[in-house]
Amino acid sequence: MGEYDYIVVGAGSAGCVVAEALSRDGASSVLVLEAGGSDRNFWIRMPIGYGRTFFDPRINWMYRTEADPGTGGRESYWPRGKVIGGSSSINALIYCRGMPTDFEDWKASGAAGWGWDDVRSHYEAVERRIGEDGSVSGDGPLYISNVRRDIHPSNRHYFAMAREMGLPVTDDCNGPDPEGVTHYRITTKNGRRWSAADAFLRPALKRRNVTLVTGAMVERIVIERQRVTGVSVCLQSGRQTFRARKEVIVSAGSVNSPKLLQLSGLGPGALLRDMGIEIVRANDNIGGNLQDHLGINYYYKATEPTLNSMLSPWWGKLLQGMRYVLARRGPLSLSVNQCGGFVRSREGLERPDQQLYLNPVTYTTAPSDKRPIINPDPWPGFILSFQPARPTSRGRIDIRSNDPADAPRIVPNYLSTRKDQEDVVAGGRLIQRMARTPAIRTFAREAIAPDIEKLDDAGILEDFRERCGSVFHPVATCRMGRDETSAVVGPDLKVFGIDGLRVVDASVFPNVTSGNTNAPTIMLAHRASSLILRERARRPV
Template sequence: MSGDRFDYIVTGAGSAGCVVAARLSENGKYRVLLLEAGGKDSNAWIHIPLGFARTYVNPKVNWKFETQPQPQLNNRQLYLPRGKTLGGSSSINGMVYIRGNHGDYDEWRQRGCEGWDWDSVLPFFRKAENQARGEDAFHGVGGPLHVSDQPSKFELAEAALEACEQAGIPRNPDFNGAQQEGCGYYQTTTNRRRRWSTAKAYLEPARGRPNLEVRTGAHATKVLIENGRATGVEYQADQGRRTALARREVVVSGGAYGSPQLLLLSGIGPGQHLQDLGIPVVKDMPSVGSNLHDHFNTNLAWRCAKAITLNDLENSWPRKISAAIRYALFRSGPMASNGIHAGLFTRSDPRLERPDLQVNIFEWSTMERSAIRVKPHPFPGFTLMPVHLRPEGRGTVRLKTADPLAPPAVLFDYLRTDYDVRALLAGIRLCRTIAAQPALKPYVMEEILPGSATRSDDDMVEYVRQTGVSNQHPTSSCAMGHGPNTVVDPRLHVHDIGGLRVADASIMPVVVGGNTNAPAIMIGEKCAAMMLEDVA
């Protein structure tokens, strides 16, 4: 079985896993195996910026998890899309490129994560990046990850941004520059109007390397651990159960749900939970799968007076055909952008040090957005989505059964505290203030979600409990740091287990105040750099 002996094995070819595998194999010295449960990223919708409304529900590229009943949300079970293909969630996400607030990383350092303060992580953001605007103190060029401006200005986004200014929120031309607060256009992880996932950015250029092997349809079921050290990975492939051995290290990069699940299946986790399921306990570590949290959002939508929204595209075959032709021939038109053109960051309370609210401006509105379908309203509409970036509630990832192929049990604790509720209410009020500004007057016909009858705080809280959803930014289920509430140390080693690291969004000690793809890529970059440093 010499063919199945590698220096490094990485499980999960997502935002972070592709980076780790590509960087470890770069110098040609080490044999690297990358295992991905999903298939190749050949679905055409992955690569078209507007296609993420399709991959959002497609089981061929999406795990399509759901939560356990959420106590604070009237026991609803929320839909959790996650990428299950090369590139992972970077192949199905909204492509918004945001790093979070500088202070978020300084907070990580204050929580005991040496080497993760803003000044220490900035070089890894820059190393990853190929910024279309060119290089400056915050941005890099020549990296694998293309970061682009929106293909053009958009009438509705322009009006919404003007309305934000009228509501007192200043323009910010670069959310990833000197400061995060303000309103403006989002940049995206796209290249020449195609999605730029980590599979495209990192894996494709590395695929010719003889020392990198990428296996798709390879679902890791267990990390093999002998005498307190990871020695390989057991995985399920089409041909049945397989084993691959790692001479040096195993890196778990399955994302905030997949990574704790694999550790639990390998006997690393809360001892009693593992015993209840008949899994031999390798290391009793209650922190595994604990500390899960996520950004949480609700949606406010307005009927639009002009037929310029994506609803009007989706509801008309002639428009769809014309958009497809424009995209196919010229890479232009509505399919060339992600439809989330702009947004803002602000504070729910001026006494806060950093923004805790993001508002996404969507040029569509939906009557249904579920695991089954995304269905726009049958008339023009747009959405303002307030997102709470600093939730206090903490949840868990646990196993439902010992079957490694079963989905994990995911429980969030959204709206746990008064602050969690207050912040979102402030976001709702802000969205209404923006929609009431003169710049949006020619566009706003009526509020359709929640509707003008929902006015009191109590009614709005009930609306949020009935309709609030995951912002699809789960993190921190294998938190980094020191002490009993953490899983990995600041060099991303799993505590007390040799040769085993975790590298993905699950290691964030606390979620950053912004979208999570760029930070997951930075984590992959930093992990690979630390691993290569350790063998130098």
């Protein structure tokens, strides 16, 4: 039985940050437990390689939701990182802080101390911004690259479209003017993915007081008289209990954190009784309040070469592969999501209500003996895409049994509110106006059915239900708030009623932020670490 000051469950985006911060003094011992394995994988390192990791069970939990009425009775596929670095090792690399008003929403919902003025400094502390010319701004460990010099030239049509529509254009959605169409910043360093493991965990592992154990499935948090004393872990060598002298920090993500709490006797009382689990503390919010973004693509054949032309033929893949290996440049060094931004779908709105993805590529998912493969189509094409930025629907994640090996039951309740349905129609109408601009008329040879321009409001919503998909931003299943009537943790991220236990990951978001969730997850972990360290400094020795 090992004993450590802190045990961090999960070496994902949040856990890596926490482990680095809590071990910085060199005195506190930190154990990091990761269910997955090594991230030393070519497809992880190469940015565009996430098309390969998307369906790889060796590094991906590959969750599926229950059939959902809001999306035509379809199941949704949810990739989640099962690897060092977590989902920051397999995501699409987009770095979006979110709109400042997102965090004012957090504060208003009961997350005191989490408003924009509270969190901004934590973003700044982790960021190292690499300019288009190679200039560096900020001294944080997380590299965020401006890759505008490598984006495809056909992207110019998107910016022309924005100007024709009167939409704002911004240099950076993470800057002082975040609203508008832009080219996305991505988490890469010198053309390679720069995950949370690269930025935070690897520096921490150079210290003698940090231990990482991979292939470690935490099955249960050990709780004695309402205080956490350690965790029970399934290893290749068998089960083992690790003790925590100070705290256990659960950073297993929005799917696995509520699952672990429920397996440990924390959660809805009726559920735990049905599963034969002794109730340590009943709280229906554990696993509840789930939110996620839904997006949809509209496909077009193009009048000029796009990324398809470069990456569809075998010789194109070979050429760009050689360019990447030799120079770390070109489309393989980028995210497929090159442009987009945050815009208002109509006049009169107080803030952006839609996130756009505007991509010079179309693709299909081809079957394979081992796993599906994402391939560009054999013609030049492009995508217009939107996701409503702030859904209001709430779902649940709950254990199916008391067996830790069973995947949980994910019930998203997508599009279950009238507002979410109205936001879908507003986003579809926005895409219609985009498609009718001279810039897009010039770029589009033809729409690939269904043609958004031919749909009325009912048709937009019906098509969205039939074709939309998760944008893989699940949050809020261990929601932060004032008390147990609506939340799982307080603003200090301590689990209500249990000593020595915090949850630090996207599951504690009170609400989903307007855009991609990796950046706010890293920010949250950085601020959470500062809270833990501040509290530690106040304790008598």
